[in-house]
Amino acid sequence: MEEIELAERARDGDTAAFERLVRTHQAVAFRAAYLVTGDAPEAEDATQEAFVKAYHALDRFRPGSSFRPWLLAIVTNEARNRRRAAGRRANLTLRVAAENQSVSAAVSPEAAVVAAERREELLSSLGELSEGDRLVISYRYFLGLSEQETATTLGCARGTVKSRLSRAIARLRQAMQKEEDA
Amino acid sequence: MPDDRRFSREEIESGLNDLGERLEYPPTPDVARTVRLRLDEERGRHARRAWRWPPFLAPRWTAVAAALVLISVFALSPTLRSTLSNFIAPGDQTSSEVGGSAARPESGGTQDRYKQDAGVASQAAGASAGSAGEGATGCPHPALEAKPARGAAGTKFRLSGRAFSSGCRKNTPARGVRIYFLQSGKTWKLETLDADRGLTFETRLIVPAGAKPGPATVRATTRYGEAVEDHFLVLR
Numbered sequence: 001m002e003e004i005e006l007a008e009r010a011r012d013g014d015t016a017a018f019e020r021l022v023r024t025h026q027a028v029a030f031r032a033a034y035l036v037t038g039d040a041p042e043a044e045d046a047t048q049e050a051f052v053k054a055y056h057a058l059d060r061f062r063p064g065s066s067f068r069p070w071l072l073a074i075v076t077n078e079a080r081n082r083r084r085a086a087g088r089r090a091n092l093t094l095r096v097a098a099e100n101q102s103v104s105a106a107v108s109p110e111a112a113v114v115a116a117e118r119r120e121e122l123l124s125s126l127g128e129l130s131e132g133d134r135l136v137i138s139y140r141y142f143l144g145l146s147e148q149e150t151a152t153t154l155g156c157a158r159g160t161v162k163s164r165l166s167r168a169i170a171r172l173r174q175a176m177q178k179e180e181d182a
Numbered sequence: 183m184p185d186d187r188r189f190s191r192e193e194i195e196s197g198l199n200d201l202g203e204r205l206e207y208p209p210t211p212d213v214a215r216t217v218r219l220r221l222d223e224e225r226g227r228h229a230r231r232a233w234r235w236p237p238f239l240a241p242r243w244t245a246v247a248a249a250l251v252l253i254s255v256f257a258l259s260p261t262l263r264s265t266l267s268n269f270i271a272p273g274d275q276t277s278s279e280v281g282g283s284a285a286r287p288e289s290g291g292t293q294d295r296y297k298q299d300a301g302v303a304s305q306a307a308g309a310s311a312g313s314a315g316e317g318a319t320g321c322p323h324p325a326l327e328a329k330p331a332r333g334a335a336g337t338k339f340r341l342s343g344r345a346f347s348s349g350c351r352k353n354t355p356a357r358g359v360r361i362y363f364l365q366s367g368k369t370w371k372l373e374t375l376d377a378d379r380g381l382t383f384e385t386r387l388i389v390p391a392g393a394k395p396g397p398a399t400v401r402a403t404t405r406y407g408e409a410v411e412d413h414f415l416v417l418r
Contacts, residue, residue, distance in 0.1 A: 048213045052220055094205050
C-alpha cells in the first residue's frame with residue numbers, strides 16, 4: 001500500500017495503517033533521534049513520543065509531500081527537547097563498525113588501515129563541531145537525506161541547508177587540519 | 183600529499199559518505215506495536231470521555247431525584263408506609279399503624295438485615311481492595327508510591343511500585359520501567375529498573391539537585407507507554 005494512502009487511512013483513525021508507517025520509518029527515526037541525544041534509551045523514548053505526536057498532527061501533513069522528512073522534523077524536535085530537559089550537552093557517540101573481512105579483502109591491509117584511520121579522524125573532528133553543524137552533516141551524509149529533505153527536517157529553506165552545509169564542511173576541514181598539525 | 187589537497191571538500195564529502203555507511207548505531211527498537219497500543223488506548227479513553235450524560239441526566243443527579251421522589255411518595259402515602267412497615271416487621275401489627283413505622287426503632291430482625299448488608303458491603307470493599315491492581319479490562323493497573331512524598335533537593339526517598347506487568351501479561355514482570363522526576367516543565371530521568379516476580383519494585387532515589395521547592399511529580403513509564411505518577415513536594 002502506498003505511503004500516502006497509509007497516511008490518509010491513519011488520519012481517518014486507522015491505527016493499523018499508522019503502525020505500518022511506523023514500522024517503515026522507525027529505523028531512520030531512531031537514528032535521527034540518536035544523532036541528537038547520543039543516548040539509546042532517550043532516543044527510543046523520543047522516537048516513540050514523536051510517532052504519537054505525528055499521529056495527532058496528521059491533519060497538518062500535506063498530501064503529496066514526502067512523509068519521511070515531515071516525520072523526522074517531529075522526531076528532531078522531540079529529541080532536542082528531551083536532551084535539553086535532561087540538561088545534557090549533545091555529544092557525538094557514534095562509532096565506526098568493525099571492518100567486514102569480505103569487503104576489505106579487495107584492498108591491501110595497508111590501505112585498509114589508512115582508510116580506517118581516516119574515518120576515525122573524520123569522526124573525531126566531527127565531534128568538535130557545534131550541534132548545528134553536526135546535525136546538518138549527519139542528516140545529509142549519515143541518514144542519506146537529500147538537501148530538500150534535510151531542509152524540511154531542520155525546518156529551514158533548501159538554500160539555507162546548502163550554505164550551512166558548506167560552512168560546516170569548511171569548519172570540519174579546519175578541525176581535521178588542526179588535528180593533523182597536532 | 184599536501185594538506186589542502188588531502189582535505190578538499192570533495193574528499194571530505196566522499197569520506198563522510200563512506201563513514202555514513204560504516205557507522206554503528208544501537209539496535210533499532212521496535213516501537214511500532216507500542217505506538218499502536220498507546221494510540222488505541224488513547225482512542226478508547228477519548229471515546230469514553232466523549233460520551234457524557236446530559237447534566238440533568240447525570241447518574242448522581244438521577245439518583246438524587248429518584249431518592250427525593252421515593253421519600254415524597256413514602257411521606258405522602260399512608261398506605262405505602264403501612265405496607266412497608268408490614269414488610270419490614272411483619273409480626274408487629276401495632277407498628278404498622280398509620281404513621282407508626284417512621285419513628286419506630288428498628289427491630290432486631292431489621293438490625294440483623296442491616297448487619298448482613300454491611301457484611302456484604304465490606305466483603306465487596308475487601309474484594310475491590312484486593313483487586314485494586316487490576317483495571318476494568320482485566321489488565322494489571324500499576325500503582326506508584328513515593329515515601330516520604332516530600333524532601334529537599336539532594337535528599338533520598340523510597341519509591342515503590344506494584345502491579346507492574348509486561349503489558350497485559352499478569353505473570354510477566356515489567357522490564358525497563360523508566361522513572362522520571364518532573365517539575366515545571368523539567369524532566370529528570372532517575373532510573374530504569376525491572377519489576378520483580380510479584381510485579382513490584384522498590385528503589386531508593388535522590389531528589390534531583392536542580393529541583394526547586396514546590397510541587398513535583400514522580401512518574402514511572404513502562405515500555406508499553408503506560409505512565410503512573412505520584413505527587414512529590416520538594417522542600418527548601
